[in-house]
Amino acid sequence: MIIAVDGPAASGKGTIARALARHYGLPHLDTGLLYRAVAATVLRDELDPAQEADAVAATSFDDLLLADEWLRTDEVGKAASVSAHPLVRSALLQRQKRFAMQPNGAILDGRDIGTVIAPDADAKLFVKATPMIRARRRHAELQKCGSTVSLDRVLSDIRARDDRDSTREQAPLVAAPDAAVLDTSFLSVESAIQKAIALVEAQLARKRTTT
Numbered sequence: 600m601i602i603a604v605d606g607p608a609a610s611g612k613g614t615i616a617r618a619l620a621r622h623y624g625l626p627h628l629d630t631g632l633l634y635r636a637v638a639a640t641v642l643r644d645e646l647d648p649a650q651e652a653d654a655v656a657a658t659s660f661d662d663l664l665l666a667d668e669w670l671r672t673d674e675v676g677k678a679a680s681v682s683a684h685p686l687v688r689s690a691l692l693q694r695q696k697r698f699a700m701q702p703n704g705a706i707l708d709g710r711d712i713g714t715v716i717a718p719d720a721d722a723k724l725f726v727k728a729t730p731m732i733r734a735r736r737r738h739a740e741l742q743k744c745g746s747t748v749s750l751d752r753v754l755s756d757i758r759a760r761d762d763r764d765s766t767r768e769q770a771p772l773v774a775a776p777d778a779a780v781l782d783t784s785f786l787s788v789e790s791a792i793q794k795a796i797a798l799v800e801a802q803l804a805r806k807r808t809t810t
């Protein structure tokens with residue numbers, strides 16, 4: 600069984616995807632980390648994120664990098680706009696598809712899972728929340744890591760990233776037509792997880808009756 604979880608920054612998609620992975624006993628891939636690893640490699644090697652060839656060269660990063668806390672910083676998040684380069688996306692495509700095709704299935708979260716990576720997923724969620732609520736969540740996370748960045752700054756970064764992710768030509772951030780939309784703005788983590796499980800179950804039940 601493949602479950603696709605998409606949505607903008609700090610919507611809660613990672614929290615939900617991890618909970619679904621525990622609930623269904625499936626492996627989980629946070630695909631945003633792959634783009635963050637490319638961004639971190641570009642920054643570390645003093646390459647130019649705006650240059651597609653530089654960003655493509657950074658796609659052969661060492662997997663150990665995926666565990667590095669630096670990937671979660673604002674600095675790397677901003678440089679993750681390397682994801683707009685079509686050749687970066689195609690360099691990471693097979694890896695994500697392979698993860699999705701594991702024998703018992705998998706759960707992937709990102710921006711284009713339900714539309715590009717696993718268009719035939721058994722269940723698809725599109726997780727959203729208002730920009731201000733997402734900014735507050737991300738701000739709290741960054742503060743915990745010792746960052747002094749202001750809430751206003753985090754909000755404007757989130758808006759800029761939403762805009763870049765939604766308007767890029769290849770694999771833009773958009774809900775798949777068959778995805779269930781889950782707005783977590785006014786839900787606790789626990790209620791968001793319970794709603795997500797209910798939405799997945801409803802999609803699986805519908806699938807069973809039509810096949």
Ligand SMILES: Nc1ncnc2c1ncn2[C@@H]1O[C@H](COP(=O)(O)OP(=O)(O)O)[C@@H](O)[C@H]1O
Pocket residue numbers: 606607608609610611612613614615736737740783786787788789791
């Ligand atoms: N429903 C929720 N209510 C409050 N905080 C949440 C909720 N869902 C997630 N969070 C918190 O918001 C932050 C971002 O969540 P995360 O799942 O990492 O988002 P994403 O993967 O979409 O970037 C985390 O600190 C997480 O604990």
Ligand SMILES: Nc1ccn([C@@H]2O[C@H](COP(=O)(O)OP(=O)(O)O)[C@@H](O)[C@H]2O)c(=O)n1
Pocket residue numbers: 607608609610630631632634635676679680682683708709710711712760764
């Ligand atoms: N499937 C995906 C996942 C992430 N990304 C890109 O990678 C960046 C970082 O993703 P992320 O999921 O770690 O970001 P947050 O939502 O956690 O802030 C996003 O802003 C997207 O530009 C993407 O293009 N496609």
